[in-house]
Amino acid sequence: MIPYGRQEVTEDDIRVVNDVLRSDWLTQGPAVPHFENAVAGVCGARHAVAVNSATSALHIACMALEVGPGDLVWTSPITFVASANCARYCGAEVDLVDIDLRTFNMSPAALEEKLELAKVHGRLPKVVIAVHFGGQSCDMRQISVLGERYGFRIIEDASHAVGASYLNEPVGNCRYSDISVLSFHPVKIITTGEGGMLLTQDDNLANRLRVLRTHGITRDPAAMAHRPDGEWYYEQTELGFNYRLTDLQAALGLSQLARLGDYIARRRLLADRYDSLLAGLPLVTPWRDPDCSSSWHLYVVRLDASMAARRADVFSGLRRDGIGVNVHYIPIYRQPYYERRGLLRANFPVAETYYSGALTLPLFPGLSEEQQDIVVASLTRFLK
Numbered sequence: 011m012i013p014y015g016r017q018e019v020t021e022d023d024i025r026v027v028n029d030v031l032r033s034d035w036l037t038q039g040p041a042v043p044h045f046e047n048a049v050a051g052v053c054g055a056r057h058a059v060a061v062n063s064a065t066s067a068l069h070i071a072c073m074a075l076e077v078g079p080g081d082l083v084w085t086s087p088i089t090f091v092a093s094a095n096c097a098r099y100c101g102a103e104v105d106l107v108d109i110d111l112r113t114f115n116m117s118p119a120a121l122e123e124k125l126e127l128a129k130v131h132g133r134l135p136k137v138v139i140a141v142h143f144g145g146q147s148c149d150m151r152q153i154s155v156l157g158e159r160y161g162f163r164i165i166e167d168a169s170h171a172v173g174a175s176y177l178n179e180p181v182g183n184c185r186y187s188d189i190s191v192l193s194f195h196p197v198k199i200i201t202t203g204e205g206g207m208l209l210t211q212d213d214n215l216a217n218r219l220r221v222l223r224t225h226g227i228t229r230d231p232a233a234m235a236h237r238p239d240g241e242w243y244y245e246q247t248e249l250g251f252n253y254r255l256t257d258l259q260a261a262l263g264l265s266q267l268a269r270l271g272d273y274i275a276r277r278r279l280l281a282d283r284y285d286s287l288l289a290g291l292p293l294v295t296p297w298r299d300p301d302c303s304s305s306w307h308l309y310v311v312r313l314d315a316s317m318a319a320r321r322a323d324v325f326s327g328l329r330r331d332g333i334g335v336n337v338h339y340i341p342i343y344r345q346p347y348y349e350r351r352g353l354l355r356a357n358f359p360v361a362e363t364y365y366s367g368a369l370t371l372p373l374f375p376g377l378s379e380e381q382q383d384i385v386v387a388s389l390t391r392f393l394k
């Protein structure tokens with residue numbers, strides 16, 4: 011089976027993880043801040059806070075922005091469920107903004123229209139979570155303009171987008187947001203097994219995130235209610251979690267990060283190659299936003315309307331040929347959990363159109379050109 015995504019683990023990666031295993035620190039040691047500083051540097055953010063998954067990162071990002079019961083959080087319907095679940099962990103309700111059919115990202119026009127209506131009804135969101143689908147940034151400039159106008163905070167779910175850039179600056183520098191979130195799951199751009207990172211320019215948010223990551227505990231006397239009893243003293247000031255990344259994972263992440271540029275160059279080369287190999291087939295290849303340089307986490311084609319009815323057969327045929335095609339994503343509002351919370355398909359016509367024809371083709375640095383040719387040959391056969 012040619013998978014749709016796959017990690018690469020080198021002998022160097024194995025060596026650095028081995029070194030941690032022989033060291034004094036399996037967790038809460040020096041590898042975590044090393045990794046944090048390196049990611050902060052690559053992404054151009056003042057602070058980086060490592061956690062055990064992007065899901066955990068999204069949860070404490072919402073907490074740090076004071077999301078709670080009675081609040082609304084808006085995100086894109088075409089994303090992994092974690093982008094929405096974080097709001098529910100905080101007791102807030104989720105609503106969705108329809109996508110742009112070219113980028114598959116949240117449409118700034120649909121967002122503006124929905125905000126205007128929400129203002130009339132007094133139901134404006136507290137936080138908007140912008141998801142950089144497939145590694146291509148949302149229109150963050152426009153979303154941040156709307157954030158100022160309608161008074162919401164912004165989280166970037168950049169789980170797909172480490173190494174991408176927007177208006178010639180790295181995604182993750184939070185120029186247009188409060189917090190950005192990265193994922194290091196093995197199908198993403200670089201991996202720590204499981205893992206995630208929060209990025210922010212804000213000193214107070216960074217401190218709060220560090221406290222929430224580790225049980226709500228602080229060791230900073232300035233943040234304490236009581237005078238320290240002695241050097242052992244710490245205080246739990248609020249309810250946090252154990253969302254820490256281990257040193258084993260951080261060492262792996264740091265080693266992987268050294269290859270970030272190579273990975274993205276390879277993904278881009280394969281994406282360019284798909285574009286030319288697929289020309290002439292009844293499908294739409296990914297649109298490239300001139301404001302963005304994508305990290306190419308996903309290569310998604312949309313079958314033409316004439317073919318979309320046969321998408322399930324095309325999918326099954328490709329899988330039988332050993333090609334791990336996928337569909338990203340089943341829209342959030344189609345998930346029974348969210349249907350029960352009142353989200354209606356009829357409100358998201360563009361996401362429905364997208365979902366009816368979307369197909370993710372294999373794309374990862376270790377994909378060979380021969381394998382890519384096999385994918386294209388098989389797809390061509392099923393689209394005949």
Ligand SMILES: *Cc1c(COP(=O)(O)O)cnc(C)c1O
Binds near residue numbers: 065066170
């Ligand atoms: C993978 C992913 C997540 C969750 O990441 P984990 O690290 O697996 O928790 C969240 N949002 C998006 C858009 C993702 O693709």
